Amino acid sequence: MSGIETLQNSFETYFNHRHFPISPATLYNPLEEFLSNSGKRIRPVLCLMGNELFGEISDDAYHLAAAVELFHNFSLVHDDIMDKAPLRRGKPTVHSAHGESTALLGGDVMMVVAYDYINKVNAKYIKDVIRLFNQTAKEVCEGQQLDMDFEKLDLVSMDDYLHMISQKTSVLLAASLQLGAIVGGAxxxxxxxxxxxxxxxxxxxxxxxxxxxxxxxxxxxxxQVGGDIKSNKKTFLMIHALATANSDELDLLNQLMRENPSDKVEKVLDIFKACGIDKWANELKESYLQKALSDLDEIAVSKVRKEPLMQLANYLISRDK
Amino acid sequence: MSGIETLQNSFETYFNHRHFPISPATLYNPLEEFLSNSGKRIRPVLCLMGNELFGEISDDAYHLAAAVELFHNFSLVHDDIMDKAPLRRGKPTVHSAHGESTALLGGDVMMVVAYDYINKVNAKYIKDVIRLFNQTAKEVCEGQQLDMDFEKLDLVSMDDYLHMISQKTSVLLAASLQLGAIVGGAxxxxxxxxxxxxxxxxxxxxxxxxxxxxxxxxxxxxxQVGGDIKSNKKTFLMIHALATANSDELDLLNQLMRENPSDKVEKVLDIFKACGIDKWANELKESYLQKALSDLDEIAVSKVRKEPLMQLANYLISRDK
Structure with a gap:
């Protein structure tokens, strides 16, 4: 069984080459540059772990790990255009460095190349792989659309937020694991x-x-702590606070969001604490972690094979940064 | 053998249904609307013809006809964002009616749904289909990038223009035919x-x-005639004129492009005629048509099977609108 770091390194070795043609350089070089400024490669690692759960890691798992990493980067490039974000991983975003048109086209090509990697997979798995990959891709786009729609609303219910944030972020993590499992014969x-x-x-x-x-x-x-509060972002915490605060706290919360005073973060945090939001959030997180672990428990493979996923769950959830 | 109109109608019958989920309506309804405002459906018709050349039209050919139509529409939606085009087929473009972010995401989803249709194809053909489809998709994006790059140049060679315009428009027509042929067992x-x-x-x-x-x-x-001339667009005609005009004509052409006088179209057309550009263009067109027909000649099927493609070639080339 391989740990996170081992798999990050093996993936890097597999992935560290040119993914796009040489020409036109105006289209392809910005993409190579963006991909080489790597994040934590969580999704490819999940894909490899989902595969190793059922046997030795196969070439197909590496191809799919590359596909999910390219899809993830495609979505970042396009999301950055929509969010007008100047920076990503500390460097200028593709659209801010090379223009919106190149970022738009570049994202499109990244998605196509993701399907190039999918097309390398053993023919017997390819239909199941494309079915899951496409379903996930649509859900990620839906999540982004809902996120933009929610920005225009004053109030969002917890159920709607949970649905949106699952589509936007969780389904790709889940699919990465399942894709590895599919080509592992699960x-x-x-x-x-x-x-x-x-x-x-x-x-x-x-x-x-x-x-x-x-x-x-x-x-x-x-x-900076409090970035979400400053920008009035709807988060698990804010949505629960708006739903549970008493009328005085609610008036104050709404006033703070409207007027954006310099001590806004501090005052909102006071209300969060008064409403017990910190404790509530920790309990909610713990309940989802327990659900996840009970799913892991149900998988019919020996316990030792599940260790890397237990380790990964702890790594992702216990982090303080 | 089926004629153009028959195939347009059969495709319409197959294609005339909802392609996207119901929700979120903010993402999917603009796409349904855009797709229903149909063009001539040339690419799906080519796909069906490429298939019928080798036998009876199969379900797979319809799936691929839908895939190329969705891909074509995806590229229109994204190109319209890049070109800041307000209208398409006489109606507001997706981005001008629903915002750039929805048009961007909507294009992305259209591409994913194109692969949903590809995934319906008989497993024995799927790898060849994806290989050709992806190669073509990349070339179309490259063509669009080159087109944007060329806008910043004063002079573009005929070879470079030919390469760009082939990637941007011809390869998808060619691939539509070949995709039909692949699933026809060619x-x-x-x-x-x-x-x-x-x-x-x-x-x-x-x-x-x-x-x-x-x-x-x-x-x-x-x-309006002369739209390309007004906007100084590099076309087959303008590139050849710039390469063959004498020095007086060249000075005048450059002056007209710089100063944009009210009689610009008329004067540029005079130079085109003086240089024999109209005759040259007709001859060039004829030479490519002959190349195409000689390719058709080489295909090892009976002559009668080729008739719809001859008819289509005449329809596309003899048109005066």
């Missing part, structure tokens, strides 16, 4: 459990993300 | 000839398009 039942594990883990991860933005230790967190 | 050799037929026909079609913009009959053409 049964339908095992595939469903590994998918569900990934989806619940993804939700726990997102709750953690929202929690850290409000209650993280600024020194460890690496970015 | 040999590699026949596949290459049908592809080459489509590519050369596409170039002839583009020359015709450039010609009509300059020399078309305004009453039949349906849009």
């Amino acid at each position: 049964s339908d039942n095992n595939q469903q459990h590994i998918y569900s594990f990934g989806k619940n883990l993804g939700i726990a991860f997102q709750i953690q993300d929202d929690y850290l933005d409000a209650f993280g230790d600024p020194e460890k967190f690496g970015k | 040999s590699d050799n026949n596949q290459q000839h049908i592809y080459s037929f489509g590519k050369n026909l596409g170039i002839a079609f583009q020359i015709q398009d450039d010609y009509l913009d300059a020399f078309g009959d305004p009453e039949k053409f349906g849009k």
Whole structure:
């Protein structure tokens, strides 16, 4: 069984080459550059782990790990255009460095090349792979659309937020695991459990993300605490606060969001604490983590094979940055 | 053997249903609307013809006809964002009616749904289909990038223009035919000839398009003649004029493009005529049409099976609007 770092390194070795033609350089060089400025490669690692759960890691798992990494990067390039984001992983985004048109086209080509990697997979798996990959791709786009739609609303229900954030982030984590499992020859039942594990883990991860933005230790967190609060972002925490605050707290919350005073973060955090949002968020996160672990429990393979996924769950959820 | 109109109608019957989920309606309804405002469905018709050349039209050919139509529409939606085009087929473009972000995401989803249709194809053909489809998709994106790159250049060589315009328009026509041929069980050799037929026909079609913009009959053409001249667009005609005009004509051409006087179209057309550009363009078009027909000749099926493609070539090339 391979740990996170081992798999990150093996994936890097496999992935570290040119993915696009040489010409036109105006289209392809920005993409090579963007891909080489790597993130944590969580999704490819999940794909390899989903595969190793059922046997030795196969070439097909590496092809699919590359496909999910390209899809993830495609979605980042296009999301950055929509969000007008100037920076990504500390460097200028594709559209801010090379123009929106090249970023748009470049994202399109990245998606096509993701299907090039899918097309390398053993023919007997390819239809199942494309079915899951496409379903996931559509859900990720839907999540992004819902996120934009929600920005225009004053109030979003917890159910709607949970649906949106699952589509936007969790389903790709879940699908990465299942894709690895498919080409590992996993049964339908095992595939469903590994998918569900990934989806619940993804939700726990997102709750953690929202929690850290409000209650993280600024020194460890690496970015300014309270960014979500400053921009009135709807998060697990804010949606629950708006649903549970008493009328005085609610008036104050709405006033703070409207007027954006300099002590807004501090005052919103006071309300969060008064409403017990920190405790609530930790319990919610814990409940999704438990759901995930119980899914993992249901997978019919020996316990030792599941260790890397347990380790990964702890790594993602216990992080403080 | 089925004629153009028969195939347009059969495709319409197959294609006339919902292609996207119901929700989120903010993402999917604009796409349904865009697809229903149909063009001539040339690419799906080519796919069906490429299939019928080798036997009875199969379900697989319809699936691929839908895939190329969705891919074509995806590229229109994204191109319209890049070109900041307000109208398409007489109606507001997706981005001008629903915002750039929805058009961007909507294009992405259309491409994914194109692969849903590809995934319906008989497993024995799927790898060849994806290989050709992906190669073509990349070339179309490259063509669009080169087109944007060329806008920033003063001078573009005929070879470079021919390469760009082939990628941007001809390869998808060629691939539509070959995709139909693949699922019709055509040999590699026949596949290459049908592809080459489509590519050369596409170039002839583009020359015709450039010609009509300059020399078309305004009453039949349906849009203002001289649009390309007004916007200093590099076309087959303009590139050849810049390469063959004498120094006086060249000075005048450059001055007209710089100063945009009210009689610019008229004066540029005078230079085109003095340089014999109209005759040259017709001859060039004719030479590509002949290349296309000689490719068709090489395909090892009975002559009667080729009739619809002869008819289509005449329809595309003899058109005056």
